[in-house]
Amino acid sequence: xxxxxxxSALFGLVLIALLVVAALLAPVLATHPxxxxxxxxxxxxxxxxxxxxxxxxxMGADVYSRLLFGARITILIGVIAVGASxxxxxxxxxxxxxxxxxxxxxxxxxxxxxxxxxxVVLAIAIAQTLGPSLPNVILALSATYWPWFAxxxxxxxxxxxxxxxxxxxxALGASPWxxxxxxxxxxxxxxxxxRASIGMGFTILTAAALGFLGLGPPPPTPEWGRTIAESRxxxxxxxxYATAPGLAIFLTVMGFNLLGDGLRDVLDPRLRRSRAASxx
Amino acid sequence: MPELLSVRGLSVDFxxxxxxxxxxxxxxxxxxxxxxxxxxxxxxxxxxxxxRAILGILPTGATRIRGGEVRFKGADLLREDPGxxxxxxxxxxxxxxPQDPYTSFSPVFSVQTQIMDLMKWKSPRAGHGGxxxxxxxxxxxERRRADRDAVLETLxxxxxxxxxxxxxxxxxxxxxxxxxxxxIAMALLPQPDLIIADxxxxxxxxxxxxxxxxxxxxxVKERGVSVLFTTHDLGTAHEICxxxxxxxxxxxxxxxxxxxxxxxxxxxxxxxxxxxxPSPGGEIRDIPGDVPSLIAPPPGCRFHPRCExxxxxxxxxxxxxxxxxxxxxxxxxxxxxxxxxxxx
Amino acid sequence: xxxxxxxxxxxxxxxxxxPVRNAFGRRTGWIRAVDGLSLAxxxxxxxxxxxxxxxxxxxxxKTxxxxxxxxxxxxxxxGREIGHLPAxxxxxxxxxxxxxxxxxxxxxxxxxxxxxxxxxxLKIHTRLSRPExxxxxxxxxxxxxxxxxxxxxxxHELSGGQQRRVGLAxxxxxxxxxxxxxEPTSGLDVSVQASVLKLFRSMQEAFALTYVFISHDLAVxxxxxxxxxxxxxxxxxxxxxxxxxxxxxxxxxxxxxxxAVPRIGGRRVTLDFVLEGEPPSPRDVPSGCRFRTRCPxxxxxxxxxxxxxxxxxxxxxxxxxx
Numbered sequence: 001x002x003x004x005x006x007x008s009a010l011f012g013l014v015l016i017a018l019l020v021v022a023a024l025l026a027p028v029l030a031t032h033p034x035x036x037x038x039x040x041x042x043x044x045x046x047x048x049x050x051x052x053x054x055x056x057x058x059m060g061a062d063v064y065s066r067l068l069f070g071a072r073i074t075i076l077i078g079v080i081a082v083g084a085s086x087x088x089x090x091x092x093x094x095x096x097x098x099x100x101x102x103x104x105x106x107x108x109x110x111x112x113x114x115x116x117x118x119x120v121v122l123a124i125a126i127a128q129t130l131g132p133s134l135p136n137v138i139l140a141l142s143a144t145y146w147p148w149f150a151x152x153x154x155x156x157x158x159x160x161x162x163x164x165x166x167x168x169x170x171a172l173g174a175s176p177w178x179x180x181x182x183x184x185x186x187x188x189x190x191x192x193x194x195r196a197s198i199g200m201g202f203t204i205l206t207a208a209a210l211g212f213l214g215l216g217p218p219p220p221t222p223e224w225g226r227t228i229a230e231s232r233x234x235x236x237x238x239x240x241y242a243t244a245p246g247l248a249i250f251l252t253v254m255g256f257n258l259l260g261d262g263l264r265d266v267l268d269p270r271l272r273r274s275r276a277a278s279x280x
Numbered sequence: 281m282p283e284l285l286s287v288r289g290l291s292v293d294f295x296x297x298x299x300x301x302x303x304x305x306x307x308x309x310x311x312x313x314x315x316x317x318x319x320x321x322x323x324x325x326x327x328x329x330x331x332r333a334i335l336g337i338l339p340t341g342a343t344r345i346r347g348g349e350v351r352f353k354g355a356d357l358l359r360e361d362p363g364x365x366x367x368x369x370x371x372x373x374x375x376x377x378p379q380d381p382y383t384s385f386s387p388v389f390s391v392q393t394q395i396m397d398l399m400k401w402k403s404p405r406a407g408h409g410g411x412x413x414x415x416x417x418x419x420x421x422e423r424r425r426a427d428r429d430a431v432l433e434t435l436x437x438x439x440x441x442x443x444x445x446x447x448x449x450x451x452x453x454x455x456x457x458x459x460x461x462x463x464i465a466m467a468l469l470p471q472p473d474l475i476i477a478d479x480x481x482x483x484x485x486x487x488x489x490x491x492x493x494x495x496x497x498x499x500v501k502e503r504g505v506s507v508l509f510t511t512h513d514l515g516t517a518h519e520i521c522x523x524x525x526x527x528x529x530x531x532x533x534x535x536x537x538x539x540x541x542x543x544x545x546x547x548x549x550x551x552x553x554x555x556x557x558p559s560p561g562g563e564i565r566d567i568p569g570d571v572p573s574l575i576a577p578p579p580g581c582r583f584h585p586r587c588e589x590x591x592x593x594x595x596x597x598x599x600x601x602x603x604x605x606x607x608x609x610x611x612x613x614x615x616x617x618x619x620x621x622x623x624x
Numbered sequence: 625x626x627x628x629x630x631x632x633x634x635x636x637x638x639x640x641x642x643p644v645r646n647a648f649g650r651r652t653g654w655i656r657a658v659d660g661l662s663l664a665x666x667x668x669x670x671x672x673x674x675x676x677x678x679x680x681x682x683x684x685x686k687t688x689x690x691x692x693x694x695x696x697x698x699x700x701x702x703g704r705e706i707g708h709l710p711a712x713x714x715x716x717x718x719x720x721x722x723x724x725x726x727x728x729x730x731x732x733x734x735x736x737x738x739x740x741x742x743x744x745x746l747k748i749h750t751r752l753s754r755p756e757x758x759x760x761x762x763x764x765x766x767x768x769x770x771x772x773x774x775x776x777x778x779x780h781e782l783s784g785g786q787q788r789r790v791g792l793a794x795x796x797x798x799x800x801x802x803x804x805x806x807e808p809t810s811g812l813d814v815s816v817q818a819s820v821l822k823l824f825r826s827m828q829e830a831f832a833l834t835y836v837f838i839s840h841d842l843a844v845x846x847x848x849x850x851x852x853x854x855x856x857x858x859x860x861x862x863x864x865x866x867x868x869x870x871x872x873x874x875x876x877x878x879x880x881x882x883x884a885v886p887r888i889g890g891r892r893v894t895l896d897f898v899l900e901g902e903p904p905s906p907r908d909v910p911s912g913c914r915f916r917t918r919c920p921x922x923x924x925x926x927x928x929x930x931x932x933x934x935x936x937x938x939x940x941x942x943x944x945x946x
Contacts, residue, residue: 163730164725164727164730164731165730165731165732165733165734167691168723168725168730168731168791169731169733169744170691171689171690171691171718171722171723172718172722172744172745172748172794172795172798173715173716173717173718173719173745173748173749174715174744174748175712175715175748178748183733186735187733187734187735322813322814322815322816323813455902457902458902485676485677485840486676486840486842486881486884486885487676487880487881487884487897487899488676488902489884490883490884490893490894490897490899491897491899491900493894494894494895494897497894512813512814513814514814514888515843515885515886515887515888516886518886518887518888518889518892519886519892519893519894520894542888542889543889552815553814553815554888556814556815556817556818557814557843557888558817558818558821558843558844558846558847558848559847560846560847560867560870561847562847562848563847564818564821564822564825564847565818566815566816566818566819566822567815567818570783570785620889
């Protein structure tokens with residue numbers, strides 16, 4: 001596939017693959033799998049060693065193992081939040097794009113309102129109101145991210161309506177359902193996929209921010225953001241405590257962003273190039 | 281009588297993703313003083329490329345001029361100093377009317393700004409060389425006034441109503457036909473010897489086209505300006521041209537005075553082309569086959585794969601130019617000697 | 625053409641306006657694209673609809689097709705009123721009444737293989753099984769002169785001409801009774817145009833089609849259409865047998881239009897051409913007769929009364945002086 005030629009996208013894919021592997025095989029890969037729940041106060045704040053590859057945290061738990069289990073949380077949050085945003089945002093965008101009356105305007109104005117507020121702030125407000133927990137974080141993130149999907153889908157649907165093949169298939173007698181499901185959606189799939197990939201990165205970052213602020217899942221959940229928050233008072237001595245989750249967040253978000261950029265380059269120009277070839 | 285423009289053996293290649301396309305293959309063409317020559321051909325034949333090559337505005341990256349010369353008033357434009365060509369010839373001795381009136385003006389400046397900008401550099405009253413090449417040239421007041429008078433007079437000549445008010449307007453306030461009139465005015469103002477018009481009426485309605493063609497022909501005949509007029513529409517060529525040259529796949533096939541061209545065309549392609557114009561009787565004749573790829577064109581005469589008279593020698597080499605009558609030349613091993621009629 | 629048969633398509637006083645809105649969205653006027661037009665099309669004929677840009681011929685085609693709904697007036701197809709049908713019923717009419725775009729190749733979804741695009745109309749309108757559909761599609765492909773191998777390709781893998789044939793084939797799978805052709809040869813080279821016209825002719829014979837042929841190219845319309853309607857600013861100004869109209873045009877606009885068409889082998893028409901000015905915008909239609917602002921025969925009555933389309937000797941003309 002052409003994606004393979006894009007080095008940075010490939011790198012992003014590798015990073016994400018690592019994340020997924022870490023999450024799936026956490027119990028196997030972790031050196032101290034029980035440290036998610038157990039406490040070993042005697043071993044607190046040990047530097048990285050042969051036993052504890054990334055050192056221990058303030059409770060004496062193995063940072064490396066908790067990191068792996070934290071990957072599960074990260075993926076869970078990312079997938080569900082982006083998935084929920086997609087499920088809400090795409091239909092809203094489709095409906096607003098297809099119809100042209102006051103109803104579409106209302107839908108898009110509502111999504112504009114959500115977009116106008118900075119995502120982190122809104123997520124904080126929602127999480128604050130509902131209380132810190134994993135489901136609430138996911139809810140807060142979905143509620144703030146769906147307008148991005150709606151907007152992309154709306155713009156693409158409107159643009160597609162101008163295309164001759166859409167108008168002519170409608171003239172052929174195709175119902176709006178058929179048009180939308182079989183013609184519009186497949187043609188706007190690429191921007192949606194790109195947005196989803198970038199959205200994963202953004203969502204994970206915001207989730208980490210919420211965790212950092214204490215609005216995420218409560219301890220002992222090994223969520224990365226919360227781990228960084230915990231590590232603050234022990235810096236700069238216990239540098240491994242903050243660096244490990246920090247680096248993990250960084251690499252994960254970068255991975256999704258690189259993949260998203262690569263996908264965008266692959267999926268869109270190819271369509272344009274093939275259309276241009278048919279004009280010649 | 282020395283020709284004003286004389287193209288000899290011009291060959292141009294385009295470098296494309298699929299390979300090197302031989303867009304022009306040894307084209308030769310003449311335009312005499314005060315003569316309107318039509319360059320007729322279907323899409324992809326190279327007529328626009330030829331027009332651009334004469335003007336020297338081919339895209340530099342992907343184009344290669346493989347050989348030939350373009351002699352204008354005796355000097356070879358391809359080999360002269362580019363600065364001098366830009367200053368004296370392009371936009372001055374040779375001007376251009378583009379095809380699409382809707383995209384040939386800048387939408388953000390008034391007509392006045394655009395025309396006076398042209399006059400600043402290319403007015404017949406402007407000097408040559410030296411200071412002319414600096415970007416920050418001065419525009420002396422008396423010359424500006426004289427130029428503006430010339431502009432108003434030319435706008436009246438192209439029948440733009442209320443020229444003074446028209447100047448202040450923006451291009452989008454004019455219709456397509458009016459914009460082409462403006463383009464004609466801009467092509468005439470530098471008092472050129474030759475105007476190259478690239479399908480100037482293709483985008484216009486037929487009644488507007490008739491007005492524009494009549495106007496253009498009247499004006500150039502009045503002023504003794506030659507025109508090289510490219511078109512794919514034979515009817516348009518019939519209306520405005522003194523002589524017609526037909527091109528196919530980068531090669532010129534036949535050149536003749538208009539009457540002879542339409543009444544007794546000699547080249548099989550010309551005859552087929554004329555026959556495919558829909559006739560009132562209702563019979564429709566097309567040309568079998570497809571236009572060849574220019575990346576791997578047929579050897580010799582490029583029309584031979586579709587030609588009913590083709591023989592082995594047509595494949596071997598390009599037929600040499602043959603003169604059938606004064607002014608009537610053809611490049612074919614089997615020119616037809618019969619009037620254009622029922623046979624096609 | 626069967627004199628006793630009923631018309632296949634009847635358009636009665638059709639009106640289609642588009643609102644003109646200013647920056648605030650308030651309507652400041654109307655574009656009177658189709659402004660009171662009546663027409664009948666008989667089974668098996670090819671009716672030409674000619675006019676220059678802004679005359680409304682394309683809007684007429686699209687309104688008949690249901691792409692636009694009529695602002696007023698009736699459209700009757702095979703005796704049934706179709707202008708104001710509910711959406712689902714209107715979609716069913718597409719089976720019998722179809723529309724070909726200027727570039728039929730563009731009507732194909734670029735992400736669908738040709739075979740799927742060709743099966744689609746049958747899936748929408750019929751309950752044929754897959755083998756039955758395959759049979760139909762195979763027959764149509766052969767009729768338009770395309771090999772079976774093309775079924776497995778994407779539109780961008782075909783040449784422009786082949787795409788055009790696929791686009792046509794797609795419409796023909798429904799075996800419509802009438803096809804509206806909207807500027808089908810616009811922008812085409814003369815030899816390509818000839819191939820396309822031949823294809824239309826053979827399709828008409830093979831499938832017993834009735835055509836409405838919309839074009840601004842008078843030479844093409846003359847070769848293809850037995851009857852012709854000339855449009856100007858939203859109405860028909862002349863209607864009659866093509867040969868007769870071309871020989872003796874009765875409306876001043878028709879005369880000017882025909883006078884503007886170059887005649888190869890004849891005298892240069894531009895030498896005598898007299899029509900000045902440009903057509904008024906459909907936003908600002910002149911009162912009375914629309915053509916009066918450019919008409920050489922204009923009199924006072926022309927500004928006051930709009931001439932109706934009257935029949936004189938088998939020809940319909942809208943002029944006070946025809």
